[in-house]
Amino acid sequence: MNIAFSGTGYISKIHAQAARNLGAQLVAVVNHRSESMAQFAQQFGIARQHADVGEMLRAGGVDVLVVGTPNYLHAPEAIAALRAGVHVLVEKPMALNAAEARAMLDASTNAPALLLVAHCWRFDPEVLWLRARAQAGELGQIIRTKGYGVHANWGPTGWFTEARFAGGGALADMGIHAIDTVRFLLGDPQPASVYARIGTHYKNYDVDDTGVIIVNWAGGVSSYIESGWWQPHCDGREAATQLYGTRGIGSIFPTHTTSTNATGAPTVHPSGFAHPRADHSPQSLYDAQLGYFFDCIRQQRRPVPGAAEGLCNMRIVDAAYESARSSEVVHL
Numbered sequence: 001m002n003i004a005f006s007g008t009g010y011i012s013k014i015h016a017q018a019a020r021n022l023g024a025q026l027v028a029v030v031n032h033r034s035e036s037m038a039q040f041a042q043q044f045g046i047a048r049q050h051a052d053v054g055e056m057l058r059a060g061g062v063d064v065l066v067v068g069t070p071n072y073l074h075a076p077e078a079i080a081a082l083r084a085g086v087h088v089l090v091e092k093p094m095a096l097n098a099a100e101a102r103a104m105l106d107a108s109t110n111a112p113a114l115l116l117v118a119h120c121w122r123f124d125p126e127v128l129w130l131r132a133r134a135q136a137g138e139l140g141q142i143i144r145t146k147g148y149g150v151h152a153n154w155g156p157t158g159w160f161t162e163a164r165f166a167g168g169g170a171l172a173d174m175g176i177h178a179i180d181t182v183r184f185l186l187g188d189p190q191p192a193s194v195y196a197r198i199g200t201h202y203k204n205y206d207v208d209d210t211g212v213i214i215v216n217w218a219g220g221v222s223s224y225i226e227s228g229w230w231q232p233h234c235d236g237r238e239a240a241t242q243l244y245g246t247r248g249i250g251s252i253f254p255t256h257t258t259s260t261n262a263t264g265a266p267t268v269h270p271s272g273f274a275h276p277r278a279d280h281s282p283q284s285l286y287d288a289q290l291g292y293f294f295d296c297i298r299q300q301r302r303p304v305p306g307a308a309e310g311l312c313n314m315r316i317v318d319a320a321y322e323s324a325r326s327s328e329v330v331h332l
């Protein structure tokens with residue numbers, strides 16, 4: 001598997017390490033900044049350096065492109081690669097908005113190449129542990145969920161805080177993790193409606209840093225989701241989700257289920273995972289994600305999360321921003 005990377009920042013280094021751990025050939029890197037590109041190439045022993053994705057694709061010899069650039073480059077870079085027959089792992093959020101995500105879905109449908117949208121929490125052992133129990137019916141019928149993607153006393157800088165590069169702020173950056181995780185835990189229901197209150201309260205930028213979102217899913221479950229940067233408090237580490245069912249609750253971070261008997265007495269079923277975990281986003285999460293994508297490519301099967309899952313999340317994000325602007329419920 002010959003793999004290339006676009007972007008040489010935080011997440012690209014993690015993906016490059018994953019590619020190394022999986023024994024792939026790291027063949028090319030793309031960045032507009034030659035200095036950080038040279039440093040990345042040296043760190044990972046990559047021979048080819050390109051100023052843009054088009055140049056890299058024309059040179060050929062690449063099977064997989066990892067898109068780890070600012071969000072405004074995700075759609076153009078992924079679509080160019082898919083059209084050239086190169087498989088793409090694109091970072092979340094998939095694009096600036098649902099319209100771009102739809103164009104990516106079309107490109108992946110019309111190409112022989114595959115597209116994975118890096119909603120990495122679907123590969124987390126604790127998320128998978130809870131999902132298996134929820135799907136087996138241990139919690140009864142799930143009625144509502146509560147979750148968040150929040151940075152307390154911290155927030156990103158640079159392109160993340162400019163709407164033209166990022167599309168949105170904490171919702172597009174952190175809230176989307178909580179949205180995708182709960183959707184995965186619930187078995188990928190379609191959103192029926194979204195109501196949101198979103199604002200900018202902690203710094204001076206043109207994106208959001210505070211959000212509360214309510215998603216009503218087809219089938220009747222309601223999800224309450226918080227997104228934030230620079231929040232003065234967070235209930236735990238940067239993300240957690242709870243599922244509330246008719247026979248108990250399930251939680252990730254800390255990860256357990258608690259069932260209730262006829263008298264309401266709770267029994268905790270521990271997962272065995274340490275809490276808090278040493279590293280909230282360990283390298284092994286990204287190794288599992290890339291390993292899964294390589295398996296999909298070898299077996300020529302559509303990856304999940306793919307374009308459809310990424311697009312669904314972008315529709316929810318777009319609807320939340322629209323709801324916050326209009327103060328109305330947005331029906332999807």
Ligand SMILES: NC(=O)c1ccc[n+]([C@@H]2O[C@H](COP(=O)([O-])OP(=O)(O)OC[C@H]3O[C@@H](n4cnc5c(N)ncnc54)[C@H](O)[C@@H]3O)[C@@H](O)[C@H]2O)c1
Binds near residue numbers: 006073093120
């Ligand atoms: N799944 C996860 O856990 C996770 C974690 C972090 C970031 N991400 C996603 O990965 C993507 C990249 O995030 P990151 O944290 O690696 O960002 P970063 O700022 O560390 O790196 C961005 C890279 O893109 C390059 N770049 C190209 N054009 C640019 C421009 N106009 N302005 C700024 N940089 C430009 C930079 O040189 C840099 O190499 C984002 O979409 C982000 O949401 C995902």
